[in-house]
Amino acid sequence: MASTGASSTNCKVILANTIAKKLLSEVQEGLSKLQGPPLLVGFLASSDPAARVYADWTGKTCRENGFAFELREVPKDAMEDALLAANADPSVHGIIVYYPIFSSRQDQYLQQIVSISKDVEGLSHRYIFNMYQNIRFLDPGTDTKKSILPCTPLAVIKILEHLHVYNTILPYGNRLFGHTVTVINRSEVVGRPLAALLANDGACVYSVDVEGVQQFHRGQGLKKSRHEVEEKPGWTLENCLPVSDVVISGVPGEKFKVPVELLREGAVCINFSSEKNFTPEVKEKASIYVPAIGKVTIVVLLRNLLRMVQNRADTDATPADAIDKPGTIEEKPSA
Structure with a gap:
């Protein structure tokens, strides 16, 4: 009774660890089908101790679970060029930026110049637009490439x-x-x-x-x-x-x-x-x-990175072609 x-x-x-383990096993299965470990590059320009802790935590989790991670510490004023260079670098599979940097609209601008093919946090305009519009795939009609959601x-x-x-x-x-x-x-x-x-x-x-x-x-x-x-x-x-x-x-x-x-x-x-x-x-x-x-959030980050690699596997567009243009809303991402 x-x-x-x-x-x-x-x-x-x-506890989050219990849920994270189950998700991690799914990630590991997908990772085993790739030819090599995807590279996630983190960009740190902030003195915020919380950003540093998150960066260290990301790196540790990546390496423990078969992903490559590289932290690039960049002066604030060089961040834009550094992100554009990473967009164009085929060896970089995912990008994460540890905000705040400028604590202003300039941070929003930086979010928009990260290539959508490498934006593991799902912060670029196309992904956000899709999320709010309830558009779940990057290829509507075919429905093979899920849109990326914020972690x-x-x-x-x-x-x-x-x-x-x-x-x-x-x-x-x-x-x-x-x-x-x-x-x-x-x-x-x-x-x-x-x-x-x-x-x-x-x-x-x-x-x-x-x-x-x-x-x-x-x-x-x-x-x-x-x-x-x-x-x-x-x-x-x-x-x-x-x-x-x-x-x-x-x-x-x-x-x-x-x-x-x-x-x-x-x-x-x-x-x-x-x-x-x-x-x-x-x-x-x-x-x-x-x-x-x-x-769970950090495993979702790895899951997003894996999904980006899977989405790019059969895509001919270069990372430069895939950069979401600030201020445009023609392309729609997913929820």
């Missing part, structure tokens, strides 16, 4: 798939139909892309930040091909959390805590902040709790 009240013993804590939002999706929140009985693209999700964070880097991806997969998503709440959805009965956004004036977490079966939080401040008393009984809770957004009491309400996702 099921218990009528939740207790910490009824909450399953899932952290994709890591959250892979976690939800692992937890079987995605319903595989439903058609691909609709597998979150019936789920209500709250995402606490609406940054352009993680929160908003994540809300869009989840809504494009069929969920009703409440996107929450300090400015208020927005609802991302594909309409009643998923009649729309991609998500739309609706403002929810006056809404707060008090409106969102009690109706959400999945709660995902990534507030980068140690003072913020998700109000556990508002959580729906048995909710799935995922923390993607470097801070602990959930207090230990979350285990008294949640059915599943994932306290961190970093190790």
Whole structure:
């Protein structure tokens, strides 16, 4: 007989390492079919210690898992030329840039000059456009080359798939139909892309930040091909959390805590902040709790790199031809 009240013993804590191992085995299988290890080049021009830690972590993970990695430390003013040179270098299979560099729109410009055939973070315009438009392939009609998605939002999706929140009985693209999700964070880097991806997969998503709440959805009965956004004036977490079966939080401040008393009984809770957004009491309400996702994110980065190599295998275009032109939106990437 099921218990009528939740207790910490009824909450399953899932560590990122468990999920990362499964993903890594898939990556290793794909890697074994290549002639040599793909080379990922990281570009570091920042004195930010967090950027240095991430660069070191990337290199360590690459080398431990059969990928080549090279860190290039470049002065800020030389970054543009360095990226263009890497675009044109056939020995470079993927590029990752450790931001911030200028902490301004110039960083956005640098994101756009990385060749889409080497942009493992999925930050170039074509990939972002595809993600929001729910265009999943780079070759619509043929559907052999999946578009690249940003690593952290994709890591959250892979976690939800692992937890079987995605319903595989439903058609691909609709597998979150019936789920209500709250995402606490609406940054352009993680929160908003994540809300869009989840809504494009069929969920009703409440996107929450300090400015208020927005609802991302594909309409009643998923009649729309991609998500739309609706403002929810006056809404707060008090409106969102009690109706959400999945709660995902990534507030980068140690003072913020998700109000556990508002959580729906048995909710799935995922923390993607470097801070602990959930207090230990979350285990008294949640059915599943994932306290961190970093190790999944880094494996997703390797997965993206592998996919880029696979996408380029039968493509005649040179990396220079594939550079996404800033300000254009003719080409569409995927979600």
